[in-house]
Amino acid sequence: MKITAFLLSICFCTSMFAQNFSFGKVSKEELEEKFNPLDSSANATYLYKYRRTYMEYRQEEGFSLVTEIQERIKIYSQEGFDYATKEISLHKQNNDEEEVNSLKGYTYNLVNGKEEETKLEKEGIFNTEKSKYINETKFTMPNIKEGSVIEYKYKIVSPFYWNVDDFEFQHDIPVKNVEALFEVPEYFNFKPVSKGFIPMNPIHEAKRGVIRFTGKERGQMSQTEFYSSELIYTNNTTKFMLSNIPALKDEPYVNNIENYRSAIKYELSYTNFPDSPLKYFSTTWEDVVKTIYDSSNFGKELDADRYYNDDIDALIATVSEPIKKVALIYNHVKSKIKWNGYYGKFTDEGVKRAYLINEGNVAEINLMLTSMLRYAGLSANPVLVSTRQNGIPLFPTIDGYNYVISAIELPEGTMLLDATSNYGEPNILPLRTLNWEGRIIRKDKSSSTINLYPKDISKNSSTMLVNLSGSGNLDGNVRTIKTSYQAMKYREDYIGTDKDNFLEKLENRYSGMEISDFEVKNDTDVSKPVMESFKFTLESQADIIGDKMYFSPLFFLKTKESPFKLEKREFPVDFGYPLNNRYMVTVNLPEGYKVESIPEPFALGLPDNLGSYKYNIIERGSTIQLIVEAEINQPVISSLYYDALKAYFSKIIELEGGQIVLTKV
Structure with a gap:
């Protein structure tokens, strides 16, 4: 050999x-x-x-x-x-x-x-x-x-x-x-x-x-x-x-x-130049942290407070609860300072200038936020982050970090904040920052890693009531509630866009759908779930052969293809956050038809409780009720589970393709 x-x-x-x-x-x-x-x-x-x-x-x-x-x-x-x-x-x-x-x-x-x-x-x-x-x-x-x-x-x-x-x-x-x-x-x-x-x-x-x-x-x-x-x-x-x-x-x-x-x-x-002492940059994490913290564009910016102390004193004068102080200061920074689109762990114009002109880069906004939280008596520290686009810093590195957020250590646990995001919340960071681990830097210049991925499940719950006609057409209404990251993603797609274009894209997603009475609630109130509702009509959602009718009870909501097609995968599967999707579909059957057969209920699970899928269908006279719930419990799944994940999605597609058969009375 x-x-x-x-x-x-x-x-x-x-x-x-x-x-x-x-x-x-x-x-x-x-x-x-x-x-x-x-x-x-x-x-x-x-x-x-x-x-x-x-x-x-x-x-x-x-x-x-x-x-x-x-x-x-x-x-x-x-x-x-x-x-x-x-x-x-x-x-x-x-x-x-x-x-x-x-x-x-x-x-x-x-x-x-x-x-x-x-x-x-x-x-x-x-x-x-x-x-x-x-x-x-x-x-x-x-x-x-x-x-x-x-x-x-x-x-x-x-x-x-x-x-x-x-x-x-x-x-x-x-x-x-x-x-x-x-x-x-x-x-x-x-x-x-x-x-x-x-x-x-x-x-x-x-x-x-x-x-x-x-x-x-x-x-x-x-x-x-x-x-x-x-x-x-x-x-x-x-x-x-x-x-x-x-x-x-x-x-x-x-x-x-x-x-x-x-x-x-x-x-x-x-x-190590001749006749000069060694100058270290990034040999150890201690070197990295010291180099960054000692920069005038980082550590000194955390100490500056004169430019904002009167405003913060007035803001929290009557508040003693730490969580309320956090909310007031966090919202104050979000509303006052606009993000200029630039990343960076170091300030550019400086925090004082950013506060004055109401605009700054990532470091100016989040170092300012950290400073204000410390001023209010909270245990706040900056967290170095490498964005998804920048890669993962596995070894001591200065250039490996290109972003900074804020962390507050509370008795209830650590709270992560990023005031550059208009639609973020405490512990709901922009997706760009969800990249394995960050490095928290404390006042004594000690540091440690901190998990950036969320633990709470982000939910999407849809309720659909439809009428199926004898010609196979649908009309009905849909109501969807989104929380956490799914709500933030919806807001990013919806707010600030042309509403006609947004509606057109929604109709195109479900080819041939016509939508009316479209409404969105809580789109700008990030403390509440986003609620979307509309009425719709959609043709040709059932096949009619002789005296029988065939259709999938999930209609346009069913999973059409698996995202996992490769034989082997060496990369982890990154969903970004734990998620739960739940659909409750009620179908009013056409007059003159009765149920001949319906799919059997079934349940699937991924190894080590990584995810689950439940499909339950019930016939109630002239009505069919279907409840589907799919859950991914980990934001990142190792490639070791790829075969199981691939088989899991393939089975879901196969089972969701199961059809209800109606026959004329």
Whole structure:
């Protein structure tokens, strides 16, 4: 077995280096390829990805981070045309910003058996400002056709040498060959953190590096003398050579597919420059917490209170109960300070400025909230969070957190608050923050992890009364009550949208439905459940064959397909929160018909009390009553239970497809 593996690895290396990946050397075989031999469903493939990231020293400016990129992509079909557009995000801060240079690109096509190339011109390159923190360089390759091969290369120069973009090896399309290098002088210690399921097998080397200094000084007889010197150092290099990486395909109920994309993240742990003491950044959680808390844009903002103390004194003057104080202060911040849409664990303009102009980023709003709660005598502390979009920080990290919320430790338990959410409540955080664990930081700079996922079940209860006609049409009314996260999601979708468009989408969800008397109650009162009600008509909801009628008693509410179709799943199933869906359907049967048969009641359960499903149907003369209750008891279910979960949903679809049979009297 070892000999076979060794021979295979030799064959791969020989094959990879036999190919010419030099820029512009696209082969006829690459142009003729009709599909990816290992994934015929792929609409495009990375034929080759090259990245080299290294430090460059400039005498007047110090170290900068340089990243060289070359990518060659084969496009098989029109669905793959999207990969001909590249968007490069460039960070900026204060007066420093990243820049792209040396950008070149070509599109290659096979025309009458001959290779034809089209150059990327300047007119196809666009530079835009996406936000005050991000610029973007975007380009679209010209003359794209089915069968095209595109190739481009560019260089990113960054003054932020500590901020190394992730080395991503896996993408939404397959990757045939990857070559990646990370070179860093001995003065910097970067901590690598890998994610995903592809073996990396890095190759480590140490090479000699030289920094040259030149200058001039006034010497004897006031003459200018020029001098030069050299500093020899060790350049530590890590190299990755990978091949035939499968596409990473998104699946339902994944909190963020980026968490499972095979990649390496490098975070600066410490620096050790000549004649200088070691400077630690993120070696331990204590280092991380100290670095963040000691920042003037974090810890000092918690201590400031003069800008709000008169307002808070007046607000809680007659209140002694802690829970009432929390509610008053929380609602005060929500109503006074509008979230500007920016994330961050550090303030931008500062809490005082945010309070004055009634607008701020996440840190300004939630650090202000924490400060006010402390001022009111409550045990409140900030909680560092990594949003779903940002990934999961598994090791000590500063960059791994991009958000902050507030926590109050009460005798009844810990209460989590986020005042950026218009429709949130205590312990009802925005879905973007429900990402495993946060890190609570106390005044003494100690820290500990805290579970961000809710424990209480979010409920959706629907009552439907319908009349089934002899022609198989329905008319009736529906009343739905939503609580907790299901209520918050409804409010986010409903409030602030055009009501006609909202109603149209609802009708389209149940094809052919006509809705009238639509009403929503408690949409802006987050302390109460959302209540939605409407009347409807819907045609052709039963099949009539001879003197018999067939229909599913759940009608348009039945589960039509399982979200879990893959044979295997390596990712956890993330529902976000525990949930309960209950439907009570009463069907008035058409005159002239009687029940011939109805489905049997049934119940299902997931292992370890992870979920349950109950289906109970009763015939009451000319009326059928159905009660269905489905419950998921854990917000996140391990992939170890995937087979059971997949079978569970498949069985639900099968059983909900069971039909009532009516026959004419």
